[in-house]
Amino acid sequence: MRVLVAEDEPNLAARIAARLTTAGFAVDMAHDGRQAHFLGDTEAYDAVVLDLGLPQQDGLSVLEQWRASGHKVPVLVLTARSRWHEKLAGFNAGADDYLVKPFEMEEVVVRLRALIRRSTGHATSTLQCGPLRLDLNAGMFELNDEPLELTAQEHRILSYLMHHQGKVVSRTELAEHVYDRDSERDSNVIDVLISRIRRKVGARLIATIRGRGFMLSNAPASAGP
Amino acid sequence: MPKAVSSLKTRLVLAALAWVAVAIPIGGGGLMLSFRDTLADSFDERLTSLLGILMGSAEIAPSGDIVLARPLGDPRFEQVYSGWYWSISHNQRNVLRSRSLWDQELAAQTGPVSATPRLRTVQDALGKRLRVAEQTVDLPGITVPVTFAISGDLASLQADARDFNRLLWLSLVALGAGLVLAILAQVSFGLRPLRKVTANIERVRMGAVQTLEATGTRELDTLVEEINTLLDQNRNTLERARSNAADLAHALKTPLSVIRSAMSAEKRDDLLQVEAMQRIIDRHLARAASAGPRRGVTTPVQPVVAALVRGMSKIHSERALVFETQIEDGAIFAGDAEDLEEMLGNLIDNACKWARTRVTVTTRLQRQELQIEIEDDGPGIPREQQALGIERGQRFDESTPGTGLGLAIVSDLATLYGGALALDSSPLGGLRARLQLPASAAQPA
Numbered sequence: 001m002r003v004l005v006a007e008d009e010p011n012l013a014a015r016i017a018a019r020l021t022t023a024g025f026a027v028d029m030a031h032d033g034r035q036a037h038f039l040g041d042t043e044a045y046d047a048v049v050l051d052l053g054l055p056q057q058d059g060l061s062v063l064e065q066w067r068a069s070g071h072k073v074p075v076l077v078l079t080a081r082s083r084w085h086e087k088l089a090g091f092n093a094g095a096d097d098y099l100v101k102p103f104e105m106e107e108v109v110v111r112l113r114a115l116i117r118r119s120t121g122h123a124t125s126t127l128q129c130g131p132l133r134l135d136l137n138a139g140m141f142e143l144n145d146e147p148l149e150l151t152a153q154e155h156r157i158l159s160y161l162m163h164h165q166g167k168v169v170s171r172t173e174l175a176e177h178v179y180d181r182d183s184e185r186d187s188n189v190i191d192v193l194i195s196r197i198r199r200k201v202g203a204r205l206i207a208t209i210r211g212r213g214f215m216l217s218n219a220p221a222s223a224g225p
Numbered sequence: 226m227p228k229a230v231s232s233l234k235t236r237l238v239l240a241a242l243a244w245v246a247v248a249i250p251i252g253g254g255g256l257m258l259s260f261r262d263t264l265a266d267s268f269d270e271r272l273t274s275l276l277g278i279l280m281g282s283a284e285i286a287p288s289g290d291i292v293l294a295r296p297l298g299d300p301r302f303e304q305v306y307s308g309w310y311w312s313i314s315h316n317q318r319n320v321l322r323s324r325s326l327w328d329q330e331l332a333a334q335t336g337p338v339s340a341t342p343r344l345r346t347v348q349d350a351l352g353k354r355l356r357v358a359e360q361t362v363d364l365p366g367i368t369v370p371v372t373f374a375i376s377g378d379l380a381s382l383q384a385d386a387r388d389f390n391r392l393l394w395l396s397l398v399a400l401g402a403g404l405v406l407a408i409l410a411q412v413s414f415g416l417r418p419l420r421k422v423t424a425n426i427e428r429v430r431m432g433a434v435q436t437l438e439a440t441g442t443r444e445l446d447t448l449v450e451e452i453n454t455l456l457d458q459n460r461n462t463l464e465r466a467r468s469n470a471a472d473l474a475h476a477l478k479t480p481l482s483v484i485r486s487a488m489s490a491e492k493r494d495d496l497l498q499v500e501a502m503q504r505i506i507d508r509h510l511a512r513a514a515s516a517g518p519r520r521g522v523t524t525p526v527q528p529v530v531a532a533l534v535r536g537m538s539k540i541h542s543e544r545a546l547v548f549e550t551q552i553e554d555g556a557i558f559a560g561d562a563e564d565l566e567e568m569l570g571n572l573i574d575n576a577c578k579w580a581r582t583r584v585t586v587t588t589r590l591q592r593q594e595l596q597i598e599i600e601d602d603g604p605g606i607p608r609e610q611q612a613l614g615i616e617r618g619q620r621f622d623e624s625t626p627g628t629g630l631g632l633a634i635v636s637d638l639a640t641l642y643g644g645a646l647a648l649d650s651s652p653l654g655g656l657r658a659r660l661q662l663p664a665s666a667a668q669p670a
Binding site for chain 2: 009012015084114
């Protein structure tokens, strides 16, 4: 899962990014409104944390422009302004949730996970696929009720597949949602990571669809030739 | 103290009426007098010219008697006692006289011989007032001076004057009435721009428009410009105060977020201090950012509730809450939109936090009062705490941390508007918050 954090206060931005990375997200940062707008427009994010008081272009107009050009990415708005007037303005611009400063870092993680889960069409906070379970509140995988050890990259890939289970996910899509902007993207690495994950959760769960990508499902028969 | 005149229009009309009431009688009187003089002068002139004709017609017959060569043309000299008489006399005796005199004499006064006639007014034996012109002349062939006299009846003159006066006053009354109507029309035409400005100010007061329209009259437009400048300043001052408060909050809150995130969870006491700071900022920001009651600012309740419900559905999307709103058409808050959003936002959000499935928003209008009730079907709060809440909004933050601050802010704002927040139990099972606010009597334009 990959998120954009648009916050101009460097100290706060760094803390949010650090906490989100710990929670298993790939994080990009924007420090002003124009950069935020550009990144949101060109990169594939699963969610955005957007401060409304950004320099150069304020968060509200960034959000309005995204929505006007059809971006449906879930947006968590951060605002120092606690009046309902400002919150309503945020919702009218297309925000999906808001947090008033100051807030707990944990709260950002919880809200983001909920937003991503809802945007991918899941109603509960636990995603299940056969013996594999993802507890979204804790951000932990379990296999047959035992905690599953995964590296950060494996976690992101499996988490993305889990949210989109039953659908074919291409290598490019996976790379886009698993790496931040500064990482080297090599789709061969994806294959290596997928095979490592298969070793941990069992090959049966992840099918390779030739020429298209991968699909996570609890299909009884082993898929693919 | 002079008694206040009720309106500009009355003042103008009264002043014009006084002017008409004085000018018309004076003008009429003057005309009447001068016409009477003119009539009298022309009467005298006619008599004098008739006298000249009479003298010109008199001849001395070879017998030495005075005879009239031609009769005077006017038939009135032939009508008995018509008042129109003539006589020629000498030695105090009428020698010749008009037929109309019949058995009377026109008592002629013999004066000195003169080139111009003498004029006087007499009363004859029949009681008629006569104007007499007479002239004493020397005639060749007669030793004593001869007096020619001619008289006319003044009654005809007076009849003419009466006719004229009647016509004069009739036309003056008509003129006066016409003037009054013209004045009324003029005043209402002249005051129309002023009425327009008054209507405009009313619309600004109601909040229907922001500035006054120009009237197209130079004198008033200066005033309109001044008022618009004042209105602008007023708005700007409020906007500045609000954005200052919001900027201050922003400036304080971001570093506060950093401090808070840097603190370890073990430093429980320090965290509490940070939370206290946050609450103080929120509470004072709410009060500072409030517009407070201002004349003429009104906000319909329906759109605010609709926007809030849309927002709440997103915030609490996990819960699949059902919102039921019953907002009357005439439910208009006599106050600022942002303040209403703040009050209802806090109350509805609070209801959403506690509700199991349902949140209702209902309005009730009672004359000048707007009642908005927000109810939920959650667990509610104990009666003792409700009572505390009604007495002192401040107690909320201590009794129920987290949700309390919102209620305290609502209570503060409602009090600012002369309203109140009351809490009791809802028939749905949860809390019922009843917000009493001033209602606007006016419909929004």
